[in-house]
Amino acid sequence: xxxLLIYPDPPPAxxxxxxxxxxxxHQAVSDESTALAGTWSGAIICAExxxxxxxxxARSIRTGDAPIAPLLLLIRGNQLADLxxxxxxxxxxxxxxxxxxEFEARLKHLLVRGGLTDMGDEVINYxxxxxxxETYQAIxxxxxxxxxxxxxxxxxxxxxxxxxxxxxxTLLSRVWGYEYYGGARTVDVHIRRLRAxxxxxxxxxxxxxxxxxYRFGESRWSS
Amino acid sequence: MSDHQSYVLRTIEERRVRxxxxxxxxxxxxxxxxxxxxxxxxxxxEDGVQFDxxxxxxxxxxxxTDVLAIPDASSFQLMSWGDGGEMSARIFCDLANLDGTxxxxxxxxxxxxxxxKAHDAGFDLMCAPEVEFFYFGSSDASGxxxxxxxxxxxxxxxxxxxxxxxxxxxxxxxxxxxxxEYSFHEDAPSQHEIDLRYTDALSMADNLMTLRLVVREVxxxxxVHATFMPKPMAGVQGSGMHTxxxxxxxxxxxxxxxxxxxxxxxxxxxxxxxxxxxxxxxxAVTNQLVNSYKRLVPGFEAPVHVSWARSxxxxxxxxPVPKRGKESSGTRLEYRALDPACNPYLAYSVIxxxxxxxxxxxxxxEEEASANMFELSEQERKDKGITLLxxxxxxxxxxxxxxxxxxxALGEHIFEWFLRNKRSEWNDYKAHVTQFELDRYFGTW
Numbered sequence: 001x002x003x004l005l006i007y008p009d010p011p012p013a014x015x016x017x018x019x020x021x022x023x024x025x026h027q028a029v030s031d032e033s034t035a036l037a038g039t040w041s042g043a044i045i046c047a048e049x050x051x052x053x054x055x056x057x058a059r060s061i062r063t064g065d066a067p068i069a070p071l072l073l074l075i076r077g078n079q080l081a082d083l084x085x086x087x088x089x090x091x092x093x094x095x096x097x098x099x100x101x102e103f104e105a106r107l108k109h110l111l112v113r114g115g116l117t118d119m120g121d122e123v124i125n126y127x128x129x130x131x132x133x134e135t136y137q138a139i140x141x142x143x144x145x146x147x148x149x150x151x152x153x154x155x156x157x158x159x160x161x162x163x164x165x166x167x168x169x170t171l172l173s174r175v176w177g178y179e180y181y182g183g184a185r186t187v188d189v190h191i192r193r194l195r196a197x198x199x200x201x202x203x204x205x206x207x208x209x210x211x212x213x214y215r216f217g218e219s220r221w222s223s
Numbered sequence: 224m225s226d227h228q229s230y231v232l233r234t235i236e237e238r239r240v241r242x243x244x245x246x247x248x249x250x251x252x253x254x255x256x257x258x259x260x261x262x263x264x265x266x267x268x269e270d271g272v273q274f275d276x277x278x279x280x281x282x283x284x285x286x287x288t289d290v291l292a293i294p295d296a297s298s299f300q301l302m303s304w305g306d307g308g309e310m311s312a313r314i315f316c317d318l319a320n321l322d323g324t325x326x327x328x329x330x331x332x333x334x335x336x337x338x339x340k341a342h343d344a345g346f347d348l349m350c351a352p353e354v355e356f357f358y359f360g361s362s363d364a365s366g367x368x369x370x371x372x373x374x375x376x377x378x379x380x381x382x383x384x385x386x387x388x389x390x391x392x393x394x395x396x397x398x399x400x401x402x403x404e405y406s407f408h409e410d411a412p413s414q415h416e417i418d419l420r421y422t423d424a425l426s427m428a429d430n431l432m433t434l435r436l437v438v439r440e441v442x443x444x445x446x447v448h449a450t451f452m453p454k455p456m457a458g459v460q461g462s463g464m465h466t467x468x469x470x471x472x473x474x475x476x477x478x479x480x481x482x483x484x485x486x487x488x489x490x491x492x493x494x495x496x497x498x499x500x501x502x503x504x505x506x507a508v509t510n511q512l513v514n515s516y517k518r519l520v521p522g523f524e525a526p527v528h529v530s531w532a533r534s535x536x537x538x539x540x541x542x543p544v545p546k547r548g549k550e551s552s553g554t555r556l557e558y559r560a561l562d563p564a565c566n567p568y569l570a571y572s573v574i575x576x577x578x579x580x581x582x583x584x585x586x587x588x589e590e591e592a593s594a595n596m597f598e599l600s601e602q603e604r605k606d607k608g609i610t611l612l613x614x615x616x617x618x619x620x621x622x623x624x625x626x627x628x629x630x631x632a633l634g635e636h637i638f639e640w641f642l643r644n645k646r647s648e649w650n651d652y653k654a655h656v657t658q659f660e661l662d663r664y665f666g667t668w
Binding site: 135136137144146147148149150151152183184185186189192193195196197199 | 226227230231233234237238296297298299300301302303347349396397398399400401402403420421422423426471473474
């Protein structure tokens with residue numbers, strides 16, 4: 001994922017700490033041209049110290065052909081009145097000093113709404129595959145997959161652990177969870193059905209690892 | 224409620240399924256369907272759907288008419304075509320009596336019972352069929368049949384109009400989880416073959432019921448008729464359904480023994496011996512039409528004699544050579560009598576019963592038939608102790624009627640009904656004056 005744009009440079013230390021804790025990449029920027037030349041998954045503008053300069057910066061990166069979004073504004077409580085008439089320059093705001101949990105929740109909400117991140121445990125993303133754990137639905141390259149329950153469970157397990165090689169026995173015990181009629185052959189049979197449903201283009205997502213088992217996606221050891 | 228069932232209910236809601244088709248099969252192997260609305264499905268999982276079985280061939284005697292269709296959630300499959308673009312789904316059902324016991328007239332329950340018996344003995348049956356069928360320009364058989372092409376085995380020509388239809392069929396099969404290993408133009412004009420990847424026998428029987436429907440549906444969409452009739456045209460090959468069989472014991476292939484001759488285990492040899500010993504008795508089930516026996520004649524790569532061989536394609540049971548390095552999983556046998564107009568649930572039941580009888584009773588496998596059976600004289604065959612498969616439905620029914628093995632495998636209800644129904648089919652045929660007779664006798668006598 002692209003880094004988050006942070007303004008000003010240097011940014012407040014507690015902001016950097018919260019971003020690092022949450023595992024978001026970030027880069028501080030102090031001028032508009034650097035901001036507009038880069039690609040970002042969003043921007044966090046801190047207006048605590050110099051409100052006017054921050055609002056001007058936010059406005060400049062929100063106009064033009066490629067506005068940066070989503071944009072989270074950090075302001076002091078006594079600056080709330082300054083938001084009047086400026087609603088088009090930000091997507092959400094957070095009052096400082098912020099609570100790290102509130103800050104993280106607001107940021108996550110913005111990124112999810114923009115489709116830039118998954119919703120934690122509820123959705124598994126891998127390349128063109130989106131698997132919703134909540135609704136049991138799987139989509140590949142925009143096309144819904146018509147899976148049976150066991151095919152769905154197998155795909156969920158594999159895609160939640162991309163790059164790892166699993167033996168048939170492991171898959172049988174982790175996905176089926178009991179001594180299953182047909183034994184390890186059941187795994188082979190279901191893998192073939194899954195590949196058939198993924199179609200020619202996506203079938204190679206599930207790799208056979210000779211005399212070991214199966215791997216979903218690229219090996220963790222390849223570049 | 225099981226995880227399977229909640230998955231099905233949730234998926235139906237998420238994907239806005241408008242119709243749920245409950246599928247089951249009659250004794251002759253015709254697919255039957257009852258559509259219910261999605262809101263009824265939860266109740267159906269719990270209580271089943273009650274219907275009058277007496278209206279369906281081979282099901283109930285009139286005095287005990289009602290049966291329950293209980294959806295098998297693990298067989299749920301969305302079908303995103305047909306129904307005017309609306310999403311529908313199918314679920315195979317197991318049929319039960321009103322007291323919940325398995326209904327003895329349900330072929331799927333019959334196969335379940337036979338598979339459970341094998342499982343208790345430590346074996347699971349895997350099947351991979353090669354399904355042959357023909358395309359014709361029309362479903363009207365009153366005039367001359369029109370094949371779509373004049374192509375032959377493996378041909379790839381621009382005249383092979385039916386390859387588009389076959390491709391569309393395969394895409395649809397794969398999208399609903401029926402993986403296809405190979406497909407190609409078969410030997411006869413307009414004849415095609417689709418080979419399915421192996422899976423457990425119950426899923427494969429379900430898959431075959433689905434395949435027959437999909438092949439015919441796609442053909443219809445292209446304005447042609449697909450038929451699984453075993454011998455639609457005299458003078459060219461008929462349609463068979465050679466089926467590759469393997470028996471698994473725990474994690475291992477029970478047919479494989481690296482130290483044995485041909486790497487075929489003693490169990491594998493006994494299974495083949497069982498198939499050969501009981502082949503004449505089970506043929507009425509694996510080849511159930513009057514027309515089936517017009518395929519089982521010399522000269523068209525169909526088995527006629529009861530024999531086995533490694534590569535001789537005139538044999539009834541063939542032992543294909545597994546790919547190098549794949550012997551442990553690839554050792555299997557191929558039973559070549561079956562045709563695609565059989566009821567797969569019943570056919571797999573009797574095949575399994577015959578093979579297991581070989582294991583239980585420790586039958587000994589005779590030498591393989593190395594010569595081409597068709598080149599031997601009748602006396603030479605007799606000397607070698609090689610018998611013939613039944614040559615007509617009537618012949619096959621006689622052999623079946625005396626078979627305790629088939630009676631046990633099918634259960635009393637289906638065994639009796641099948642014999643009655645098929646005797647009546649034979650009697651109708653016997654009384655029919657054919658075109659052959661008119662052509663041959665009308666002018667000269």
